[in-house]
Amino acid sequence: MNYINVILPIPLQKLFTYKITEAEATFLKPGMRVAVEFGKSKIFTALVYEVHKTAPIGYEAKEIHQILDETPIVNEIQLKHWDWIASYYMCSLGEVFRAALPSAFLLESETEIQLVTGFSKENELSDDEFLIFEALQHQSQISIFKIIEILGKKSVFPIIKELIEKNVIVVKEQIYEQYKPKLVKYIRLTDKWNSNDKLAELLNLLNRAKKQRALILSFFQLQSAKKPIKVSKLQDTSNCSIAVIKSLVDKGIFEYYYIQKDRINFNGKSSEIKELTSYQETAYSEIKDTFKTKQVTLLKGVTSSGKTEIYVKLIKELLKEGKQVLYLLPEIALTAQLIERLQYYFGEYLSVFHSKYSMNERVEVWNNVLANKQKAQLILGARSSLFLPFSNIGLIIVDEEHEPSFKQYDPAPRYHARDAAIVLAKEYNAKVLVGSATPSIETYFNAQQGKYGLVELNRRFGDVLLPEIELVDIKEKHRKKRMKGHFSDRLIEMITDALNEKEQVILFQNRRGFAPVVECETCCVSPQCPQCDVSLTFHSFRNELRCHYCGYKQAMPHNCRACGSEKLNTKGFGTEQIELELQQLFPDSNIGRMDLDTTRGKYGYQKIIGQFEAQEIDILVGTQMLSKGLDFANVSLVGILNADNMLNFPDFRSHERSYQLMVQVAGRAGRAQKRGKVAIQTFNPYHQILQQVSTNSYEEMFKEQLDERWQYHYPPFYRIIKIILRHKDFNRVEEGANWLGKSLVSIFKEHVLGPTTPGISKIRNYYIRHIIIKIPQKQSLGVTKNNIIRVKNSFQAIKEFRSIKFNIDVDNY
Ligand code: ADP
Numbered sequence: 001m002n003y004i005n006v007i008l009p010i011p012l013q014k015l016f017t018y019k020i021t022e023a024e025a026t027f028l029k030p031g032m033r034v035a036v037e038f039g040k041s042k043i044f045t046a047l048v049y050e051v052h053k054t055a056p057i058g059y060e061a062k063e064i065h066q067i068l069d070e071t072p073i074v075n076e077i078q079l080k081h082w083d084w085i086a087s088y089y090m091c092s093l094g095e096v097f098r099a100a101l102p103s104a105f106l107l108e109s110e111t112e113i114q115l116v117t118g119f120s121k122e123n124e125l126s127d128d129e130f131l132i133f134e135a136l137q138h139q140s141q142i143s144i145f146k147i148i149e150i151l152g153k154k155s156v157f158p159i160i161k162e163l164i165e166k167n168v169i170v171v172k173e174q175i176y177e178q179y180k181p182k183l184v185k186y187i188r189l190t191d192k193w194n195s196n197d198k199l200a201e202l203l204n205l206l207n208r209a210k211k212q213r214a215l216i217l218s219f220f221q222l223q224s225a226k227k228p229i230k231v232s233k234l235q236d237t238s239n240c241s242i243a244v245i246k247s248l249v250d251k252g253i254f255e256y257y258y259i260q261k262d263r264i265n266f267n268g269k270s271s272e273i274k275e276l277t278s279y280q281e282t283a284y285s286e287i288k289d290t291f292k293t294k295q296v297t298l299l300k301g302v303t304s305s306g307k308t309e310i311y312v313k314l315i316k317e318l319l320k321e322g323k324q325v326l327y328l329l330p331e332i333a334l335t336a337q338l339i340e341r342l343q344y345y346f347g348e349y350l351s352v353f354h355s356k357y358s359m360n361e362r363v364e365v366w367n368n369v370l371a372n373k374q375k376a377q378l379i380l381g382a383r384s385s386l387f388l389p390f391s392n393i394g395l396i397i398v399d400e401e402h403e404p405s406f407k408q409y410d411p412a413p414r415y416h417a418r419d420a421a422i423v424l425a426k427e428y429n430a431k432v433l434v435g436s437a438t439p440s441i442e443t444y445f446n447a448q449q450g451k452y453g454l455v456e457l458n459r460r461f462g463d464v465l466l467p468e469i470e471l472v473d474i475k476e477k478h479r480k481k482r483m484k485g486h487f488s489d490r491l492i493e494m495i496t497d498a499l500n501e502k503e504q505v506i507l508f509q510n511r512r513g514f515a516p517v518v519e520c521e522t523c524c525v526s527p528q529c530p531q532c533d534v535s536l537t538f539h540s541f542r543n544e545l546r547c548h549y550c551g552y553k554q555a556m557p558h559n560c561r562a563c564g565s566e567k568l569n570t571k572g573f574g575t576e577q578i579e580l581e582l583q584q585l586f587p588d589s590n591i592g593r594m595d596l597d598t599t600r601g602k603y604g605y606q607k608i609i610g611q612f613e614a615q616e617i618d619i620l621v622g623t624q625m626l627s628k629g630l631d632f633a634n635v636s637l638v639g640i641l642n643a644d645n646m647l648n649f650p651d652f653r654s655h656e657r658s659y660q661l662m663v664q665v666a667g668r669a670g671r672a673q674k675r676g677k678v679a680i681q682t683f684n685p686y687h688q689i690l691q692q693v694s695t696n697s698y699e700e701m702f703k704e705q706l707d708e709r710w711q712y713h714y715p716p717f718y719r720i721i722k723i724i725l726r727h728k729d730f731n732r733v734e735e736g737a738n739w740l741g742k743s744l745v746s747i748f749k750e751h752v753l754g755p756t757t758p759g760i761s762k763i764r765n766y767y768i769r770h771i772i773i774k775i776p777q778k779q780s781l782g783v784t785k786n787n788i789i790r791v792k793n794s795f796q797a798i799k800e801f802r803s804i805k806f807n808i809d810v811d812n813y
């Protein structure tokens with residue numbers, strides 16, 4: 001008999017065995033998908049893990065439904081990497097499988113499908129396909145389970161697959177708010193005329209057309225700024241009518257084009273890479289040197305030192321050797337800005353992969369990588385692009401390596417993309433370059449220890465000085481009554497100066513702990529989320545209260561639910577509040593806001609960045625998002641409104657993170673010619689971290705933090721595994737956590753912390769308890785994990801505890 005072991009996309013630890021025919025056994029290879037029945041007539045997509053001849057023990061193997069692929073869509077190296085992820089991060093292979101593949105590859109009977117609007121070639125559909133198409137005319141979405149009923153047969157996955165490929169239907173996914181990007185009309189010279197030495201010829205040609213000549217001259221003037229030229233801009237500067245512009249387009253001298261900044265549409269004009277400065281050149285050859293002996297190198301380069309240009313040169317070289325390159329970035333830093341920049345160099349070799357792309361786009365990229373197509377030689381992506389089916393990867397770049405968003409928290413696998421990338425690269429014998437101006441303590445420690453190579457770049461491009469940082473003592477300002485709302489007189493003065501110089505300003509408000517909440521003036525009660533242990537956040541734009549943890553919302557009440565008083569105060573200060581204050585302080589300036597609310601949807605972020613870039617916004621207020629690798633030439637001032645709330649956050653990394661965040665935000669100032677300024681408002685200007693930020697003393701910060709980590713037993717000296725228990729019944733989770741805590745202490749002694757109640761003790765009606773296990777360097781990680789699993793198994797054998805949700809997070813920081 002022939003069998004296969006398959007991975008099912010479920011959290012159960014083991015593989016499952018199915019029976020196959022002789023013919024299927026010769027056809028099937030690991031990494032191919034099959035449809036199988038599991039549980040009570042549920043159908044899943046499973047992935048073949050191995051083909052063999054051993055019957056399972058204890059159950060009769062079922063037959064598979066059908067084979068879904070002609071060739072493997074996941075390769076052996078990936079499977080091996082999945083094994084590592086499952087074992088290191090203590091989750092099931094099924095959970096890795098589910099995270100790794102775009103969900104269109106993971107049909108199951110529960111999957112809901114929807115029609116793609118605008119499909120009209122019904123006559124090209126087969127009978128079965130038509131039945132599905134027709135059913136979707138009556139219902140907006142149907143589950144595959146339902147389709148099985150409609151067609152009267154179980155083998156429906158291939159039909160659905162076909163319909164997805166024909167772009168008739170899509171798998172239902174999170175629906176993003178629709179924002180149709182505004183297409184902006186730009187103008188450029190046609191290829192024929194596009195060079196400076198053609199100018200004279202052109203002017204000659206237009207000798208008698210005075211207006212057209214004037215237009216050409218204005219155009220060349222604008223072009224010297226080397227930025228795309230909007231038609232409207234050209235019209236303004238030249239003072240010509242649109243008819244004059246059109247006549248030159250008709251003559252084939254100009255052409256219109258549109259920029260839609262979200263999608264990769266390569267226009268075929270790629271360019272030479274920039275010549276590196278001597279400092280960059282040195283860094284570049286040092287990187288190559290370290291790669292001779294190290295697998296991983298850290299490029300620690302101050303903001304705006306040109307790290308990206310160095311990556312570009314390395315990428316160029318690898319592509320020439322015919323290797324694939326993966327360029328990992330935190331989701332939010334995947335901006336049109338960077339995409340455009342890379343597209344400029346690598347046009348037809350570049351693909352982008354991230355979660356805001358539609359399912360079909362993601363499937364397309366997956367298939368291109370799998371086929372090793374030219375278009376997929378360089379992949380720019382967020383953490384999940386790590387799972388793409390590379391065959392020949394030569395280099396992985398992890399940019400902004402310190403960013404917390406490389407870590408996936410929920411659901412499992414709770415992996416760290418940087419660490420998983422390093423393991424993956426080993427499998428391919430590839431190199432890893434991690435880059436940051438403010439490396440994480442662990443990475444810099446590894447570099448100091450010689451585990452990673454270390455290359456530093458301490459000059460900004462063009463020798464622009466790092467910004468001048470001024471700490472503004474707002475305790476003092478409050479005392480002297482020099483505050484207007486949240487702005488000190490000093491900050492107002494600096495903003496005024498910048499605006500007078502026609503320069504732009506970025507103001508940063510940390511999100512953590514400073515959402516605006518409503519409080520009753522009479523009884524001091526704040527409205528709480530009914531499902532979570534948090535105060536609701538006030539959103540003035542929609543005049544409603546929302547929970548940031550579960551999405552609950554309600555209209556802003558007129559009076560206090562507790563005492564009935566009508567005096568409700570919005571306190572705290574979110575970005576919205578700051579925006580309002582700014583409008584009053586600077587009524588003649590354009591103010592923009594960038595936070596989770598204004599950047600929803602695929603294009604939200606792009607849109608604001610675009611406006612800021614085009615200098616339609618003078619002052620941009622925002623959260624964390626602002627710190628991510630943006631490059632604006634005209635920003636001369638960055639203000640941090642309140643540094644204290646991030647410093648005081650209860651987490652062993654809060655000082656490190658505050659340092660990183662402030663230095664990164666500050667790095668947005670003065671990236672072009674002029675030295676930028678940064679103002680940090682704080683109640684405590686003598687805080688060591690603020691001093692270190694203001695003197696740019698990374699080393700000092702590192703040493704101090706490292707001492708503390710050593711003293712209090714934190715990474716990189718100790719590893720941490722965190723266990724999270726959740727249940728709707730308060731007493732149940734309390735009891736479970738106590739039992740578990742005691743059992744763990746009996747094994748790990750003083751290295752167990754907890755059970756503790758986290759700051760937010762209830763989310764979506766689930767009460768939460770944490771237990772932390774610290775693992776000294778000498779203690780075997782494998783043995784530790786086995787012990788934890790053993791305790792977990794005993795825990796789940798206790799009937800009362802079985803319903804408690806039990807999550808494990810390895811390296812939870
Ligand atoms: P980082 O990634 O270190 O913050 P970037 O690579 O974004 O720095 O570089 C900052 C700015 O300097 C960018 O606008 C970039 O185009 C420019 N730049 C950097 N190096 C060079 C170079 N060698 N030649 C021309 N421009 C450069």
Ligand code: ZN
Binds near residue numbers: 532547549550764
């Ligand atoms: Zn809630």
Ligand code: ZN
Binds near residue numbers: 520522523561
């Ligand atoms: Zn009240």
